[in-house]
Amino acid sequence: xxxxxxxxxxxxxxxxxxxxxxxxxxxxxxxxxxxxxxxxxxxxxxxxxxxxxxxxxxxxxxxxxxxxxxxxxxxxxxxxxxxxxxxxxxxxxxxxxxxxxxxxxxxxxxxxxxxxxxxxxxxxxxxxxxxxxxxxxxxxxxxxxxxxxxxxxxxxxxxxxxxxxxxxxxxxxxxxxxxxxxxxxxxxxxxxxxxxxxxxxxxxxxxxxxxxxxxxxxxxxxxxxxxxxxxxxxxxxxxxxxxxxxxxxxxxxxxxxxxxxxxxxxxxxxxxxxxxxxxxxxxxxxxxxxxxxxxxxxxxxxxxxxxxxxxxxxxxxxxxxxxxxxxxxxxxx
Amino acid sequence: xxxxxxxxxxxxxxxxxxxxxxxxxxxxxxxxxxxxxxxxxxxxxxxxxxxxxxxxxxxxxxxxxxxxxxxxxxxxxxxxxxxxxxxxxxxxxxxxxxxxxxxxxxxxxxxxxxxxxxxxxxxxxxxxxxxxxxxxxxxxxxxxxxxxxxxxxxxxxxxxxxxxxxxxxxxxxxxxxxxxxxxxxxxxxxxxxxxxxxxxxxxxxxxxxxxxxxxxxxxxxxxxxxxxxxxxxxxxxxxxxxxxxxxxxxxxxxxxxxxxxxxxxxxxxxxxxxxxxxxxxxxxxxxxxxxxxxxxxxxxxxxxxxxxxxxxxxxxxxxxxxxxxxxxx
Numbered sequence: 001x002x003x004x005x006x007x008x009x010x011x012x013x014x015x016x017x018x019x020x021x022x023x024x025x026x027x028x029x030x031x032x033x034x035x036x037x038x039x040x041x042x043x044x045x046x047x048x049x050x051x052x053x054x055x056x057x058x059x060x061x062x063x064x065x066x067x068x069x070x071x072x073x074x075x076x077x078x079x080x081x082x083x084x085x086x087x088x089x090x091x092x093x094x095x096x097x098x099x100x101x102x103x104x105x106x107x108x109x110x111x112x113x114x115x116x117x118x119x120x121x122x123x124x125x126x127x128x129x130x131x132x133x134x135x136x137x138x139x140x141x142x143x144x145x146x147x148x149x150x151x152x153x154x155x156x157x158x159x160x161x162x163x164x165x166x167x168x169x170x171x172x173x174x175x176x177x178x179x180x181x182x183x184x185x186x187x188x189x190x191x192x193x194x195x196x197x198x199x200x201x202x203x204x205x206x207x208x209x210x211x212x213x214x215x216x217x218x219x220x221x222x223x224x225x226x227x228x229x230x231x232x233x234x235x236x237x238x239x240x241x242x243x244x245x246x247x248x249x250x251x252x253x254x255x256x257x258x259x260x261x262x263x264x265x266x267x268x269x270x271x272x273x274x275x276x277x278x279x280x281x282x283x284x285x286x287x288x289x290x291x292x293x294x295x296x297x298x299x300x301x302x303x304x305x306x307x308x309x310x311x312x313x314x315x316x317x318x319x320x321x322x323x324x325x326x327x328x329x330x331x332x333x
Numbered sequence: 334x335x336x337x338x339x340x341x342x343x344x345x346x347x348x349x350x351x352x353x354x355x356x357x358x359x360x361x362x363x364x365x366x367x368x369x370x371x372x373x374x375x376x377x378x379x380x381x382x383x384x385x386x387x388x389x390x391x392x393x394x395x396x397x398x399x400x401x402x403x404x405x406x407x408x409x410x411x412x413x414x415x416x417x418x419x420x421x422x423x424x425x426x427x428x429x430x431x432x433x434x435x436x437x438x439x440x441x442x443x444x445x446x447x448x449x450x451x452x453x454x455x456x457x458x459x460x461x462x463x464x465x466x467x468x469x470x471x472x473x474x475x476x477x478x479x480x481x482x483x484x485x486x487x488x489x490x491x492x493x494x495x496x497x498x499x500x501x502x503x504x505x506x507x508x509x510x511x512x513x514x515x516x517x518x519x520x521x522x523x524x525x526x527x528x529x530x531x532x533x534x535x536x537x538x539x540x541x542x543x544x545x546x547x548x549x550x551x552x553x554x555x556x557x558x559x560x561x562x563x564x565x566x567x568x569x570x571x572x573x574x575x576x577x578x579x580x581x582x583x584x585x586x587x588x589x590x591x592x593x594x595x596x597x598x599x600x601x602x603x604x605x606x607x608x609x610x611x612x613x614x615x616x617x618x619x620x621x622x623x624x625x626x627x628x629x630x631x632x633x634x635x636x637x638x639x640x641x642x643x644x645x646x647x648x649x650x651x652x653x654x655x656x657x658x659x660x661x662x
Binding site: 063069074075093150167169177267272304307314 | 343422423453468540656
């Protein structure tokens with residue numbers, strides 16, 4: 001599986017989809033289609049030499065391991081939910097694993113609004129900051145990535161591949177190695193300490209991944225389409241607007257989900273670029289909240305859930321596109 | 334013809350903002366950082382007096398940095414091994430025509446959508462060992478209730494470093510053959526780091542599973558069939574046919590996870606901080622403290638440059654290889 005295939009989408013898997021259902025029943029939960037089995041494998045019959053009884057025990061063991069693993073992944077979610085739902089009187093170390101006596105949303109209210117009297121800042125403002133920051137940065141970097149991908153595949157020039165490789169490296173660098181000049185440059189550009197400054201930073205350092213995904217996406221679109229349009233007299237921008245852009249939606253969805261979640265989850269740029277609490281993104285605010293000894297655990301858990309909710313919802317409803325972004329991010333899988 | 338040349342120019346114009354941005358903000362900035370690391374700039378006021386490699390030499394005498402290097406090695410090795418093993422195991426099991434495969438897959442993968450900060454806050458609560466006054470808490474409490482109380486321990490609060498003691502027989506032998514440097518707490522395993530590793534595996538093993546599962550699904554079934562016809566057992570099939578075919582996936586996973594583990598920062602900040610005697614500190618955190626809290630810019634730049642070199646050694650050959658094989662296709 002190359003990044004091309006994963007970013008291009010599930011065209012090759014469509015045929016197998018119908019085939020699957022009859023064998024496995026309907027799968028309602030987000031199924032990343034890139035990891036669907038090829039059709040032939042459904043016909044596979046286990047040819048084990050041992051008797052039926054033993055085969056069943058093997059199956060049981062497989063399910064036991066899978067369920068145990070699922071419990072491991074869900075354990076923190078359980079704790080997050082029950083702790084967040086507890087009333088302030090119920091929170092004690094000895095009873096931390098026990099279910100709450102009822103549904104109490106006081107912790108969520110406190111995590112969202114804060115409490116001035118106790119010196120606790122709520123996360124509401126910071127969650128909104130994260131939206132104000134992530135949405136424009138996602139849109140701008142997706143659009144730029146799309147244009148870059150278009151030029152790098154359909155208007156190839158000498159050295160285009162080398163240039164692309166140089167761009168890609170920007171995706172892997174530890175950002176520590178650019179932070180010092182970044183802060184100074186932002187100060188000089190009057191962008192330091194502001195949300196526009198963070199948007200700018202996320203757009204710039206998002207360019208490698210958005211360009212990568214779109215380049216691979218457009219590489220799968222036949223060049224004849226573009227050549228034919230050129231002969232018909234269409235120009236660079238016309239071809240993009242009338243031919244490529246209309247069929248780019250799957251690429252945009254993958255890129256935008258990827259960018260949204262990585263910008264939403266970013267901490268390093270947030271903590272470096274913004275020092276005033278009023279402009280900080282939610283990750284920075286949550287870290288401050290969790291680092292303060294005056295904030296109760298149930299408020300911290302409620303706050304964590306609030307901070308995680310937007311990207312979790314994206315994962316739940318758009319899981320398959322999320323998955324494609326992940327695989328594309330790995331270049332080759 | 335004129336149209337084509339005009340469009341050619343326009344196409345270059347279209348990508349030039351991105352190219353300039355990357356040139357300045359990635360390569361220019363890296364150059365500036367590398368340059369700063371060779372200067373005397375140790376306060377808020379820039380001082381570009383050239384001092385050569387002095388900042389680097391100094392780093393290797395700083396206790397915190399040596400601890401960080403040890404912790405990075407501990408973290409990288411355990412985190413990679415954990416993710417690869419868990420990911421491969423889950424992928425192979427999920428590939429056995431499992432009912433509800435989609436549900437399992439989503440459960441294993443969802444932590445990937447969450448930020449390291451949330452992961453750190455929640456796992457700090459889970460692995461909080463409790464105190465004598467409060468009694469056990471978190472996982473320790475679960476272990477106690479399950480009758481496994483002997484497994485309780487201090488998790489990330491445990492400052493123990495496993496290493497060869499210079500007084501021990503092995504240590505004395507190492508000293509005698511001139512390798513006494515190995516019998517030091519800087520060459521060891523920080524037990525506190527294991528907690529951070531667990532949280533990181535929780536977050537990223539599902540991703541590794543997804544990579545392996547995609548790799549498994551890309552193996553043509555004729556190959557499996559042919560092996561079975563030839564009388565290979567399931568175990569032999571996996572050992573001699575499937576696992577070798579998954580090697581490229583392992584390589585990608587090692588590169589992706591490896592570069593993440595070298596850069597790890599958020600998780601440590603939100604979960605443990607530097608820990609007792611820097612038992613859970615990492616270079617990225619040290620760089621942050623040195624530069625933005627201590628204003629020792631040159632020293633911070635030196636740490637950053639070393640981090641970048643480490644990542645580059647891992648990533649550059651892979652990038653070149655990937656782009657080259659792609660060009661051949």
